[in-house]
Amino acid sequence: MVETLSYLAKFRDWRCLGIGAVAGLAAAFAVLSAMVTAWASLPMVVAGVALGAGMLLGMAIAFSYCVLHVVRKIHEQNVRRDLALNNMIQGLCMFDGHNRLVVWNREYETMYKLGPHIRRGWSFTELLAARHAAGMLPFDPAEYEANMTATLSRGEVYNGEIEMEDGRVILVVNRPTSEGGWVATHEDITVRKRAERELESTRAFLDMIVENVPSPIIVKDASTLTYLLVNRATEIYFGTDRANIIGKSTIDILPPGLAETIRAEDTRAIESGEVSYQGEHGVVTPGNGTRIVSATRLPVKARDGNAKYLITVINDITESKRSEQRIEHLAHHDSLTDLPNRAAFNECIDATIAIAAASQESFGVLSLDLDRFKAVNDVFGHPVGDALLCEVARRLEQVCQGAFLARIGGDEFAVITPTGPQPQAAETLAERLSAAFESDITIESHQMRVGFTVGVAIYPQDGGDATALVANADAALFRAKSEARGSIRFFEVAMDQQLREKRMLQQDLRRAVEQNELTLHYMPQADMSGKITGFEALARWHHPRHGLVPPDVFIPLAEESGIIGALGEWVLRTACREAASWPRKMHIAVNLSPVQFQHGDLPSLVHQVLLDAGLSPARLELEITEGVLIGDFTRAVALLRRLKNMGVRIAMDDFGTGYSSLSYLQSFPFDKIKIDRAFVANLNHSQQSATIIRAVIALSHGLDVPVVAEGVETEEQRSFLAAEGCDAIQGYFVGRPMPIEDYAKTVGRKESHMTLVARG
Ligand code: C2E
Ligand code: MG
Ligand code: MG
Numbered sequence: 001m002v003e004t005l006s007y008l009a010k011f012r013d014w015r016c017l018g019i020g021a022v023a024g025l026a027a028a029f030a031v032l033s034a035m036v037t038a039w040a041s042l043p044m045v046v047a048g049v050a051l052g053a054g055m056l057l058g059m060a061i062a063f064s065y066c067v068l069h070v071v072r073k074i075h076e077q078n079v080r081r082d083l084a085l086n087n088m089i090q091g092l093c094m095f096d097g098h099n100r101l102v103v104w105n106r107e108y109e110t111m112y113k114l115g116p117h118i119r120r121g122w123s124f125t126e127l128l129a130a131r132h133a134a135g136m137l138p139f140d141p142a143e144y145e146a147n148m149t150a151t152l153s154r155g156e157v158y159n160g161e162i163e164m165e166d167g168r169v170i171l172v173v174n175r176p177t178s179e180g181g182w183v184a185t186h187e188d189i190t191v192r193k194r195a196e197r198e199l200e201s202t203r204a205f206l207d208m209i210v211e212n213v214p215s216p217i218i219v220k221d222a223s224t225l226t227y228l229l230v231n232r233a234t235e236i237y238f239g240t241d242r243a244n245i246i247g248k249s250t251i252d253i254l255p256p257g258l259a260e261t262i263r264a265e266d267t268r269a270i271e272s273g274e275v276s277y278q279g280e281h282g283v284v285t286p287g288n289g290t291r292i293v294s295a296t297r298l299p300v301k302a303r304d305g306n307a308k309y310l311i312t313v314i315n316d317i318t319e320s321k322r323s324e325q326r327i328e329h330l331a332h333h334d335s336l337t338d339l340p341n342r343a344a345f346n347e348c349i350d351a352t353i354a355i356a357a358a359s360q361e362s363f364g365v366l367s368l369d370l371d372r373f374k375a376v377n378d379v380f381g382h383p384v385g386d387a388l389l390c391e392v393a394r395r396l397e398q399v400c401q402g403a404f405l406a407r408i409g410g411d412e413f414a415v416i417t418p419t420g421p422q423p424q425a426a427e428t429l430a431e432r433l434s435a436a437f438e439s440d441i442t443i444e445s446h447q448m449r450v451g452f453t454v455g456v457a458i459y460p461q462d463g464g465d466a467t468a469l470v471a472n473a474d475a476a477l478f479r480a481k482s483e484a485r486g487s488i489r490f491f492e493v494a495m496d497q498q499l500r501e502k503r504m505l506q507q508d509l510r511r512a513v514e515q516n517e518l519t520l521h522y523m524p525q526a527d528m529s530g531k532i533t534g535f536e537a538l539a540r541w542h543h544p545r546h547g548l549v550p551p552d553v554f555i556p557l558a559e560e561s562g563i564i565g566a567l568g569e570w571v572l573r574t575a576c577r578e579a580a581s582w583p584r585k586m587h588i589a590v591n592l593s594p595v596q597f598q599h600g601d602l603p604s605l606v607h608q609v610l611l612d613a614g615l616s617p618a619r620l621e622l623e624i625t626e627g628v629l630i631g632d633f634t635r636a637v638a639l640l641r642r643l644k645n646m647g648v649r650i651a652m653d654d655f656g657t658g659y660s661s662l663s664y665l666q667s668f669p670f671d672k673i674k675i676d677r678a679f680v681a682n683l684n685h686s687q688q689s690a691t692i693i694r695a696v697i698a699l700s701h702g703l704d705v706p707v708v709a710e711g712v713e714t715e716e717q718r719s720f721l722a723a724e725g726c727d728a729i730q731g732y733f734v735g736r737p738m739p740i741e742d743y744a745k746t747v748g749r750k751e752s753h754m755t756l757v758a759r760g
Contacts, residue, residue: 085103085104085105086106086107088105089107089187090107090185090186091104091105091108091110091112091170091185091186091187092105092108092183092184092185092186093108093127093183093186094177094181094182094183094184095124095181095182095183095184096179096180096181097179097180097181098181099123099124099125099149099181100121100122100123100181101118101119101120101121101122101123101127102120102181103120104118107186111170112131112134112136112137112186113134113135114130114131114134114136117130118130124149125141125145128144128145129141136164137162138162138164138165139162148174151174152174152182155176156176157174157175157176158173159171159172159173159174160172161189161193167190168188168190169189169190169193170186170187170188171189172185172187210229210231211231211232212231212232213231213233214233215233215313215314215315216233216234216236216237216238216314216316217230217231217233217313217314218230218312218313218314219309219311219312220266220309220310220312221310222270222299222300222307222309222310224249225249225250225263225266225267225310226247226249227246227248227249228246228309229246230242230245230246233314236288237285237288237291237293237314237316238253238285238286238287238288239285239286239288239289240253240285240286240287244286249263250262250263250266251263253286254283254285255284258283258284265278266297266310266312269297269298269299269310270307272299273299273301273307274299275296275297275298276296276297277294277295277297278295278296279294280292280294280317281293281294281295291316291318292316292317293314293315293316293317293318294314294315294317295312295313295314295315296312296313296315297310297312298310298313299311332344336386336389336390337389337390337392337393338393339393339397339405339406339407339413340404340405340406340407341406341407341408342406342409344406345404345406345408345414346466348404348406348416349365349416349469349470350466352404352416352419352459353459353464353465353466353469355419356419356459356460357460359419361420362420362421362422362459362460362461363418363419363420363422363426363458363459364415364416364422364425364426364429364456364457364459365414365417365456365457365459365469365470366414366415366416366417366426366429366433366454366456366473367414367454367455367456367457367470367474367476367477368396368412368413368415368433368452368453368477369411369412369452369453369454369477369481370389370392370411370413370450370451370452371450371451371452371453371485371486372450373385373388373389373410373450374411376388378630380444380446380448383444384444387443387444388441388448388450389407389411391441391443392437392441393405393407393413396433396436399429399433399436400429400433402418403415403417403418403429404416413452414473415429415433417429422458422459423458423490426458426490427456427488427490430454430456430488431488433452433454434451434452434454434486437449437450437451437452451485451486452486453477453480453481453485453486453487453488454477454480454487454488455473455474455475455477455478455479455489455490455491456473456476456488456489456490456491457469457473457475457476457491458490458491462491471499472491472495472496475491475495475498476490476491476492476495477489478495478499479495479498502557505543505546505554505557506557506560506561506563508544509554509557509561509567510561510563512541512543513558513563513567513570514566516570517542518540518567518570518571519539519540519541519739520537520540520571520575520578520739520740521537521540521739522535522537522538522578522737522738522739522743523535523536523538523735523736523738524730524734524735524746525589525708525728525729525730525734526729526730526735527727527728527729528721528722528726528727528728530718530729530734532586532734532735533586533587533728534586534587534588534621535579535588535589535743536591536623536730537571537574537578537588537589537590538551538737539551539555539567539571539591541554555593558593559593559595562595564593564595565595565596565599565600568592568593568596569605571590571591572605572606572609573609573612575588576588576590576609576610576612576613576615576620577612577613577615578740579613579615579619579620580614582748582749583748583749584746584747584748585619586619586746586747587618587619587620587621587649588615588619588620588621589621589622589623590620590621590622592622592623592624592628593627594624594625594628594630597635597636598632602639602643603639603646606622606646606648607646610646616647617647617648618647618648618649620648621649621650621671621672622643622648622650622651623651623652623653623674624640624650624651624652624653625652625653626652626654626664628640629664629667629668633667637667637668640668641668644669649671649672650668650670650671650672651670651671651672651673651674651708652664652665652670652672652673652674653674654676654710655674655696656678656679656696657676662699665699665700665703665705666703669705670705671706672705673696673700673705673706673707674707674709674730675693675696675707675709675710675726676710676711677710677711678711679692679696679709680693680709680710680712680717680721680731681711681713683716683717683720684716690720693720693721693724693726694724697724697725697726701725706728707726707727707728708726708727708729708730709721709726709728709729709730710731711730711732712729712730712732712734713731713732713733715733717731717733718733
């Protein structure tokens, strides 16, 4: 009844109300007529009663109709509600003011696998317990309930996302109702959430890419041209944090003129709506100095077709520009002293000749050679040598103001004087250069004095082109060095003549090697008793006009011109072939030039020569000088090791001259040390020579290396050496260098000539 009335009140069903009203009026009329007929006649009473009863019946019928109608309506409404509820894609449940479940839908049931057990009237606690039991509540039910009811009791909406153990994500919204209960919607947002996450991770990935792109990327708002987004490369490029960039415009960050230019470029790009390129230009950044950059601008349009953003990608070419400049600098400068190098010198001399020729002026070319540099390098090591060269360059630069100074080789420098009166200007400069080295140079607490030998050639009289001028300055230097180190010499025609002769001799030597005009002499080596144990092969050159040219002359010539390669191979082949033919298996020593170590594959050559000659490697002894180890030490030692591994023996020749660095002896296990003949020759005159010989013998024995003394001419020298423990000797006392025929008997040949051996 209450429900019916409340329905009537709520839905205001006018048809039912109308029927009810008619029925009510009929009832009232029946009562009234009954009361009136009470005073009237019985038939009237009967008629009245009948009429009243009929009316009451009508009223009952009308009321029943109303009730039935209302019940049907309510049923229809319930059906519709259930239909609506159960067709919701969200789960729904509703609780009354006593936390009792009053309504829920099928989706809710399915979502939490509650099945048919769920009951109307369940407390919220019971419902949560059921969900928990079904594994559909991934957290503590009591805590959840407490939090939720606390929020709802404040009249607030309690919502949250539940991540289910099976991977689903459910969005729950609990909304309080006016009746004191609440309605909850549960929406499965797994798919949306996944899409969101994917979008998020894609965005994060893109952000990461943009952030890490090594080129500065800048995004500006197209309407205000303020910076919206910059990546890390932009921070580096501007030399400031993005906090100082975002939200600002170019004028806030860059110098006004530049900011205006960039703004104009930005505007142009936005107006054109197309990608635009701005070539190389300088940008004065807030914290990274001036950068040289090019820029590509890309306007990004919104849906309405208007530009929304402007993306600028910067290509910072500052470093590559600097490298270009550095490379350019390196190409023209010496990396150690930073002085102009040979290439720059050649360019300068050509330019100076052109100027002097046009103005009919004169200038000088000075060729400078640092004295005793090699000794410094070897005694104190390369770092000291390098520091010395830098100090020398500094002093020269101080003197050479106005002149062009270059370092054109290891310890070789050259100067081009300005045009002016010559030779006075060149002479004054040369003297001032020499004077700059009168005081000692101290490097790493080593005090040393170095000097310069200078050769000078004057344009135009000593040469009209660069080649002639440089060659003649070198000729003057060559002469100065041979006369007195530290001297200054001007070019003279006679020097040119000498150079010419030298070149001719070189040509003759080349031809002599090609045409097999060289011969070999063999010089015996003996033990201390004088018994010959082997021979050293020494090259001889009989020049058709000049007669016998000493090896001290033609070997350096061969080294300078590269002829030494062919010459050395010829000596090696001839000596090995010769030794292989000896009946006595004596050793043969062959001298090797440092130049032979610099080019080609020497160990392979030696191997091939031994094979061709049929000589056992054990019988070959290769004599090298310190020169082999100066320069590319590592390569030289590697080659020596390969030779030694073949079974060939290696002797250190001329020990005691040059720099005689002990480190060389330590760096390679030599099979023999040959004391230079200068010490033996001086034995009679110099106590120092005796001391040096004694020291070398002691040193060699300490290293377990046998010692041979060269240049032994007298018995006196032999007996001194024997007393000192020397292992072997070589010299005129044993035998002079001679054609092998003169030693035929010694090598075991039957037919023998008289051996010319000078004794004493
Ligand atoms: P070296 O290898 O030290 O040869 C020894 C030099 O000392 C030879 O001079 C030899 O004649 C000379 N000598 C040896 N004992 C005495 C002595 O008791 N008294 C005097 N006065 N001299 C003596 P040579 O033949 O003039 O050779 C000079 C240098 O030329 C050699 O010095 C060697 O460095 C070089 N040489 C000679 N032949 C060749 C060669 O085939 N290849 C290379 N790379 N260098 C060679
Ligand atoms: Mg030798
Ligand atoms: Mg020697």
